[in-house]
Amino acid sequence: MKTLLRPAVSLFVLLTVVTGIVYPLTVTGIAKFAFPNATEGSLIVKDGKAVGSRLIGQNFTDPKYFWGRPSATGPMPYNASGSGGSNQGPLSPALSDAVKGRIEALKAADPDNKLPIPADLVNASASGLDPHISPEAAAYQVARVASLRHLPPADLKVLVSQHTEGRQWGVLGEPRVNVLQLNIALDALR
Template sequence: MKTLLRPAVSLFVLLTAVTGVVYPLAVTGIAKAAFPEAASGSLIVKDGKAVGSSLIGQNFTDPKYFWGRPSATGPMPYNASASGGSNQGPLNPALVDAVKGRIDALKAADPDNKLPIPADLVNASASGLDPHISPAAADYQIERVARIRKLPREAVRTLVDQHTEGRQWGVFGEPRVNVLQLNIALDSLR
């Protein structure tokens, strides 16, 4: 029995040290050297204080801000510890009711807006944490934000254009607007 137990324990201790200590430290060190911003959580800092991450959405509900995609995380929106979608299919009455409620909220916040409502303003993302909206979703909200903040529409439009990111490497994904970064820039407008 001793001849079997000793190699097993030795191998257990060795693999624990390698996979539990050496490997994580090496990967973290490489990540911090090669991608320091991403390895630190892609934090957005304003006035010396972290206000969020460019990778995780935030729940903006005040009409003077651009709103992000709805979040299906619980118990509150954009809960990073509970990432996940609602898993409701297109025939689920709860999903239909949720989308109708979101459409009603958008129309109530901006009753004069006759633009078609972009899908990403009424459908939650798969993770529930998406920090981006489409340029069409930002365009839909420009009039409301400009009116409430008493800003020229063109100034808000320019800000949206400045914060519209293209496709990754010019190929992957779709153009997008990071809502937190846009709202921070919006707050800095006078």
């Protein structure tokens, strides 16, 4: 029995050290060296304090700010521990009611806006955490934000343009605007 037990325990200890300590520390060290910002959560720091992440949306409801995509996480919007879509199909009455409510909220916040409402302002993303909106969704909100902040709309259009990120590597995805970064820059306009 001892002849079988000793090699088994030795192998168990060796593999525990290699796979439980050496490998994770090596991978973490390489990641921290190669991708330092991402390994720290891609945090956005303002005045020495972390205010959010570039990768997770935040719930802006004040009409003086640009609003992001609706979040399907519940019960709290943009809850990273509850990431996931609503799984409601295009014929779902619940989805239809949610979209109608979002359209009504956008119209109530800016009743004079006659532009077509971009889809990403009324439909949640698959993860429910998307921090980006399309440049069209940001442009849709310029008049409301400019009016409430008493700023020229042209200044906000420039700000949106400055915060529009292009396609990744020039070919992947669509142009997008990070809502948190845009709203931080908006607060800095004062």
